[in-house]
Amino acid sequence: MPPRREVRVIDYSHALTVPTTDSDFDTPKADLLWFHFAPAVAACGRIRVSKNYRDYRRAFERNLDPRQRPTEPAAVRTYDATGETRCVAFDLDCKKGASRGAVLRDCERLTNWLIEAGCSYLIDESPSGGRHVYVFLEQPRSFADVAPMAKSLKSSSQLPTFDIGPLVNMSEGCIRPPGAAHRTGGHQRLVTPLPAALSAVTRRTSPASWSAFLALIPQPAPSPQVTDLYLPAREAAGAGQRLPLTPDYAGIAVTGHYDTRRYETPSQARGAVVMHALCRGWDADSITEQVFTGRWGGLAALYEAKYGKYTPKALLGDIQRCLAKLDESPAHRIHTSATRPRRGEGSGSRLHLRRWTAALQLALTGDRWNSARSYGVEMVLLALGDAARRTQTIYPAFGVRHLSMGAGTVLDHSTVAKTLKLLASEDDPFILLVESDRGVDPDIYELRIPDRYLNDIPEEAGLPPAPYGIHPAFSALCKPAYRLYTALSRAAGSSTAADLARAAHMPIRTVHATLYELHQAKLVRCRDGRWLLGRRTLARFAHLNKIGTRLHDLVLRWRREREMLRIAHGLPERRQPNRFTVAWPGVAPPAQAPSRPTREEEGRAIGGGRPNWLVPDELEAAAMETLRESLGAVLITEETA
Structure with missing residues (x-):
């Protein structure tokens, strides 16, 4: 009987000079690898097969069979339906200009952190030279925990070949497990010795070891804008106290010279000095006095070079914008032991909400989401905006049922929850998940303006009003009805x-x-091929369809579910009144409600004014128009008869 060959760990120094196909290490057969490790890596027992040897589409998803390895390239899902995983897969790609040596160096750096933290892991390698590092966990981790870690690690630039795609896409994230076929031929080969790999699957990483790993990985360096906002606040001035500028900022204010590696433009340098001065207790009058009396001559020169005689106006505008920024981003005043953000009340939060709403309109016009998905996304974000308006904060803490009510109950609360998860996982998102898993308390989200829309947002005079939610009458109509009715109004x-x-x-x-659906509901009407609002109001439509009764029953059901959740957490049951009224969303105050056009204005808009009842022809035309709209009458002439 020939001696059994043991699997050897790859020699990194030697591997840098050896092609991938001659890596000089052995691995079990592909079917055996698939049988042992594909079920351990898969989060939900599902795989996606690549028919075109490039994309892993949802249409080709099927159940995982450990005994039947697909002949085509196949990848397993990294998250289950609830957004959790027990295997964190780090994908180190050998593409986009990255050499195999860079992959091996990143793999060694990553495994050193895992070894020091005491984590269980295994490594496999693809025929193209890329590597996967799998960390198996005792307790599942949610997408809200893993995705920020992956983004932070990528931003630190310590692992240039790290592809965060499988970890930041909750519904589409996939990875090829050991034994899976590769599009170029061959399969994912095991690098870790087989006994050690099987041990990593059975003896998983404890929560303490995973926490130790998170403490070891480097954090990304803060940007100059973040540093200018938060670093001076470590020594923030108290009430009525004005501290001198630190040497770096004082040098810019006095001389006008700044580090171009830190600030790419003079505008950034000017804004940094103003922001720092405000954090140190200087007010608008004292900053203006320092600039125009010559004490901060360098800062004055930077403004005059750009604005000339309009320097006072430009300086005042920068001070106001910095004050708004400090008000809408109050995290610099929060102690590290704080459990939740400060309310952030004031004009800054209201201005931020209006700018955020303008960014949402830009996203909808720029086709950020496909048409079918955009209707639900718009409703959820408008419900969040309505919650922020009502609480006067950029950190709304409303449950998914409250948000469903704010969206007019067009979407049920489970759909709202799924949409929130997807929105928070986007690149450059509109919302950030600040705090989750708060028991009976709802998650806290921050309303964030994506970077790609910052330069396109209009000035304050051109900003749209804050959202007022969506009228529940639209729950009896199709999803696109709200957007179309709003555009028509x-x-x-x-x-x-x-x-x-x-x-x-x-x-x-x-x-x-x-x-057609709105016309059937008599909410719109057509005259000579042109559409305008109908005479039936949304309130009347809701009354005819008994939407008020449905909302009342829905709130009763939600309250019962809420009390069951409180009992499950060991909290006392609260008594609810037998009689109550439901506050309908989507109804703006009378001062801000859009005025409806008069009949004369409608007539002029379609090419004619109000008919003169003393003229027979106009009287007959108006009567026929009324019969045609109300009864569907058709004029029978001699020719048609």
């Missing part, structure tokens, strides 16, 4: 279907189908 007079499609950024076929 904002239009001056009547509009054609093509005009509405451009204004609402909707496909023309969806516009026609939605207009």
Whole structure:
């Protein structure tokens, strides 16, 4: 009987000079690897097969069979349906200019952190030279924990070949396990010795070891803007106290010279000095006095070089923007032991909410989301904006049922929860998950303006108002009805279907189908091929469809579910009144409600004024129009008879 060959760990120094296909280490057969490790890596027992040897699409997803290894390239899901995983897979790619040596160096750096923390892991390698490092956990970790870790590790630039895609995509994240076929031929080969790999699967990483690993990985260096905002606040001035500028900022203020490696433009340098001065207790009058009396001559020179005689106005504008920034980003005043952010009340939060709403409109017009998905996303974000407006904070803490009510109950609370998870996991997102897993208390989100829209947001005079939620009447209509009805109500007079499609950024076929449904509900009407609001109001439509009764029953059910959750957490049951009223969202105060056009204005918009009842022809035309709209009457002439 020939002696059994043991699997050898790869020699990193030697591997840098050896091609991938001659790596000089052995591995079990692909079927055996798939049988042992594919179920351990998969989060939900599902795999996706690549039919075109490039993409792993949801259409080709099926159940995982450990005894049947797919012949095509196959990848397993990294998160289950609830967004949790018990295997954190680090993907080190040998592509986009990265050499195999860079992959090996990143792999060694990553495994050193894992070894020092006492984590259980295994390594496999693809025929192209990339590597996967799998860390198996005793307790599952949620997407909200793993994704920020992956983004932070990538931002630190310590692992240049690290591909965060499998860890930051909750529904689409996939990775090829050991034994899976590769698109170039061959399969994922095991690097870790087989006994050690099997031990890593059975003796998993404890929560203490995982926490130790998180403490070892490097954190990304803060950007100059973040440093200018938060670093001076470590020595923030007290009430009524004004501290001198630190040497770095004082040098810019006096001489006007700044480090171009830190600040790319003079605008950034000017804003840094103003922000720092405000954090140190200087007010607008004292900053202006220092600039124009010559004490801060360097800062004055930077402003004069850009604005000339408009320097006072520009300086005042920068001070106001910095004050708003400090008000809407109050984290610099929070102690490290604080359990939740400060409320952030004031004009800064209101201005931030309006700018955030403008960014949402830019995203919808720029097709950030596909048409079918954008309707639900818009409703959830508008519900969050309504919650922020009501609590006057950029950190709304509302449960998914409250947000469902703010969205007019067009979406149920489970759909709202799924949409929030997807929005928080986007790159450059609109919302950030600040705090989760708070027992009976809801998650806290921060309303964030994505970087890609910052430069396109209009000035304060051109900003839209804060959201007021969505009227529950739309829960009896299709999802696109809200956007189309809103676009029609904002239009001056009547509009054609093509005009509405451009204004609402909707496909023309969806516009026609939605207009038909709104017309059946008598919320819109058509005159000579042009559409305008109908005479039936949303309140009347809701009353006819008994939406108030449905909302009342829905709130009763939600309250019962809420009390069951409190009992499950060991909290006392609260008594609820037998009679109550439901506050409907989407109803703006009378001062901000859009005024409806008069009949004369509607007539002028479609090419004619109010009919003169003393003229027989106009009286007959108006009567026929009324019969046509109300009863569907058709004029029978001699020719048609």
